[in-house]
Amino acid sequence: xxxxxxxxxxxxxxxxxxxxxxxxxxxxxxxxxxxxxxxxxxxxxxxxxxxxxxxxxxxxxxxxxxxxxxxxxxxxxxxxxxxxxxxxxxxxxxxxxxxxxxxxxxxxxxxxxxxxxxxxxxxxxxxxxxxxxxxxxxxxxxxxxxxxxxxxxxxxxxxxxxxxxxxxxxxxxxxxxxxxxxxxxxxxxxxxxxxxxxxxxxxxxxx
Amino acid sequence: xxxxxxxxxxxxxxxxxxxxxxxxxxxxxxxxxxxxxxxxxxxxxxxxxxxxxxxxxxxxxxxxxxxxxxxxxxxxxxxxxxxxxxxxxxxxxxxxxxxxxxxxxxxxxxxxxxxxxxxxxxxxxxxxxxxxxxxxxxxxxxxxxxxxxxxxxxxxxxxxxxxxxxxxxxxxxxxxxxxxxxxxxxxxxxxxxxxxxxxxxxxxxxx
DNA sequence: GTCTATAACTCGATAGAC
DNA sequence: GTCTATCGAGTTATAGAC
Numbered sequence: 001x002x003x004x005x006x007x008x009x010x011x012x013x014x015x016x017x018x019x020x021x022x023x024x025x026x027x028x029x030x031x032x033x034x035x036x037x038x039x040x041x042x043x044x045x046x047x048x049x050x051x052x053x054x055x056x057x058x059x060x061x062x063x064x065x066x067x068x069x070x071x072x073x074x075x076x077x078x079x080x081x082x083x084x085x086x087x088x089x090x091x092x093x094x095x096x097x098x099x100x101x102x103x104x105x106x107x108x109x110x111x112x113x114x115x116x117x118x119x120x121x122x123x124x125x126x127x128x129x130x131x132x133x134x135x136x137x138x139x140x141x142x143x144x145x146x147x148x149x150x151x152x153x154x155x156x157x158x159x160x161x162x163x164x165x166x167x168x169x170x171x172x173x174x175x176x177x178x179x180x181x182x183x184x185x186x187x188x189x190x191x192x193x194x195x196x197x198x199x200x201x202x203x204x205x206x207x
Numbered sequence: 208x209x210x211x212x213x214x215x216x217x218x219x220x221x222x223x224x225x226x227x228x229x230x231x232x233x234x235x236x237x238x239x240x241x242x243x244x245x246x247x248x249x250x251x252x253x254x255x256x257x258x259x260x261x262x263x264x265x266x267x268x269x270x271x272x273x274x275x276x277x278x279x280x281x282x283x284x285x286x287x288x289x290x291x292x293x294x295x296x297x298x299x300x301x302x303x304x305x306x307x308x309x310x311x312x313x314x315x316x317x318x319x320x321x322x323x324x325x326x327x328x329x330x331x332x333x334x335x336x337x338x339x340x341x342x343x344x345x346x347x348x349x350x351x352x353x354x355x356x357x358x359x360x361x362x363x364x365x366x367x368x369x370x371x372x373x374x375x376x377x378x379x380x381x382x383x384x385x386x387x388x389x390x391x392x393x394x395x396x397x398x399x400x401x402x403x404x405x406x407x408x409x410x411x412x413x414x
Numbered sequence: 415g416t417c418t419a420t421a422a423c424t425c426g427a428t429a430g431a432c
Numbered sequence: 433g434t435c436t437a438t439c440g441a442g443t444t445a446t447a448g449a450c
Contacts, residue, residue: 051416164370167373257426257428
């Protein structure tokens with residue numbers, strides 16, 4: 001294999017460049033990121049960036065692909081499993097919020113970069129085998145038919161759950177400002193959402 | 208008054224510049240926006256931009272202030288009114304989604320620019336008299352005490368409602384892709400959310 | 415592979431004619 | 433007020449020594 005998406009050997013120069021680029025691109029986007037800053041953060045100089053990745057655009061693409069190919073199955077694996085619905089929802093919310101807590105800048109990066117270059121993303125960067133939510137949809141319909149949950153449009157249900165998990169991280173600075181929280185209080189507010197969102201969704205699904 | 212936030216006379220050069228800048232900044236952000244593109248879109252040349260607004264930063268500030276001072280009361284007026292809670296929720300969702308439908312790029316602009324330059328926003332651009340959600344909080348607590356709704360944390364409730372309204376617009380291209388919708392289908396999906404979100408929230412609040 | 419030096423380019427800003 | 437022409441700072445990219 002001539003060229004991989006993600007560099008392999010840890011602590012190699014290529015890996016250090018990739019990690020630095022990941023950090024900078026994810027926080028500042030394609031336009032806001034500067035090659036100098038990436039070089040500094042990697043502890044090398046600009047010329048080496050071009051030695052490993054021919055251009056800024058190529059480096060950006062490597063990072064964007066890695067981010068998306070890690071994010072996509074995260075949604076898919078949980079939704080496609082054959083657990084009972086309530087358990088699936090519980091685990092999804094718990095796992096999703098935990099994961100985003102560890103990478104709070106990722107969702108906004110994905111969403112705003114997709115908005116700026118939609119064609120680029122859907123043609124070149126997105127993994128081809130994106131998980132489709134068929135299993136989840138059918139499962140919701142069965143539960144409704146069996147009278148175990150309230151009649152609800154499964155697509156809107158899915159969007160609702162994802163929205164409630166992701167949005168608070170995207171809007172972190174606003175929430176912090178609007179509620180007058182300090183850094184620690186914000187953190188526990190976001191942690192609380194695991195139980196709050198779960199309760200909110202399950203309560204809404206009561207028949 | 209020497210200088211206003213928004214230019215007054217319609218069809219004036221200043222107004223054309225402001226409108227063009229609004230469009231470009233909102234879609235591409237401070238870093239992604241180019242003065243040349245703004246000039247082209249306004250049908251004038253770069254030099255005139257600097258004649259009316261001394262610098263790119265000043266022009267950006269004018270646009271950002273206008274955007275935020277229109278967005279902030281939109282949340283506040285509805286939440287502070289003294290309507291009964293259920294009616295307030297119904298109207299908020301309806302009105303909020305309608306408004307965002309007309310300006311679908313605004314939420315992502317606000318959120319991603321705040322993330323990139325938080326100090327700048329909170330010190331200079333945000334209107335000083337941001338509406339605080341006290342009325343809403345107390346109202347929810349009263350309804351709970353009276354046993355008319357399920358016990359729920361009012362802050363999380365507010366975040367949930369806003370998340371479900373706003374997020375689908377931020378994630379529009381992803382939703383369209385994931386569900387395989389064309390432009391018209393996406394539009395009606397977003398329109399459907401007015402009733403879907405309202406039902407979802409009110410169902411969750413049942414005692 | 416890694417560095418220094420510098421070329422080539424983009425873009426915001428200004429000068430000056432009309 | 434509006435334009436053309438150009439400058440100069442900041443950035444990406446390359447050349448060439450080690």
